[in-house]
Amino acid sequence: MITASSGAGVLRGNRRFDLEAGIEATGMGRADVWWRQAAGGRRELMPLLGARVCALGAVAYEPLGYQQLAALTYHDEGIPGGPQGTNTLVPGSVVAVRTRSGKLVKVQVQSYGQDLHLRWQGCPPPTRFTTLKVVVGSAPEWLVSRYVVDCVYESPDSSMHPCGTGAFGAGGGVVEDRISDEWGGFPAAARVTVSVDFQPGTGLHGAVTRLEPEVGPSGVSLLYEPEQEIKKIKLVFDLTPRAKSQDYLLLRWLYRSGSSAGSGSQRTLTGADLRENVAQHELAFPPDGSSTAAVDLTVDGVYQGAELVQFKQRVSLPASALAFRFRKQGAGPRYRLEAF
Secondary structure: OOOOOEEEEEEOOOOEEEOOOOEEEOOHHHOOEEEEEOHHHEEEEEEOOOOEEEEEEOOOOOOOOHHHHHOOOOEOOOEEEEEOOOEOOOOOOEEEEEOOOOOEEEEEEEEOOOOEEEEEEEOOOOOOEEEEEEEEOOOOOOOEEEEEEEEEEEOOOOOEEEEEEEEEOOOOEEEEEEEEOOOOOOOOEEEEEEEEEEOHHHOOOOEEEEEOOEOEOOEEEEEEOHHHOOEEEEEEEEOOOOOOOOOEEEEEEEEEEOOEEEEEEEEEEOOOOOOOOEEEEEEEEOOOOOOOOEEEEEEEEEEOOEEOEOEEEEEEOOOOEEEEEEEEOOOOOOEEEEEO
């Protein structure tokens, strides 16, 4: 964390001082000012390594802050400190310093001589904030039991800071928080981790996604949809003729990745689910990069009061939807399903 350097101490003759660290510098590599003792008794406070100074004279020290120091004009010339000629470093006088890395520091001379007794205080700019908003989309309650969202960001000083967390049900939710530039500026991106727990009956294992949305001029805005974690196939049933109240469909599916059988589950569409002319259901599967992923689908049940001829089919993935219609099986009351 970048803090305002402040303190009091002695700057000895011909020594250099690091106003960012608040210590006397042993060399020029990390110094902002030099209390130079020239031949003939001439003294001056010299800026070093790109630092700049502005002599303010005997002004009130305490009220000076970032806004006042930022409005000044800084120079690379030394500030004369007598004892021969002009002395701008009398006790009570104030010098503003823009350090070698651009920080603003106010310095007051408390006593003057071959050594300077000083007090100093860094004046950082006011902290700015930008917003973070993560919207988690909804999913069917039979599929997702919980989302957990955790947001952090890494500041330029390599420290990590939380910027929002939330836990939601299948309906999703919103995480809102702020990102600060207090630690040396805004980060390039936030880190958002979304964990998804699926309902036990789906047979799906939990999934974790890590995203790094950019921190733009208006902050971070991220929409997370369940499709980022799962594959889905929509099953659509054309219920012609109209289903009866005692009818039902038993859907069973087994996910396959390559030659290996994975998770499976089942779902019953009851008479209440089959009341309309069209019934729909979604099958969900975990993300898988396999080029031979497939699902074995089986449908049993009762339709028009008679046992349905069992339907079995292996469906290659990805597939967005399957549509089914009922066909009479022979001269009896039984029906069979066919995909179209």
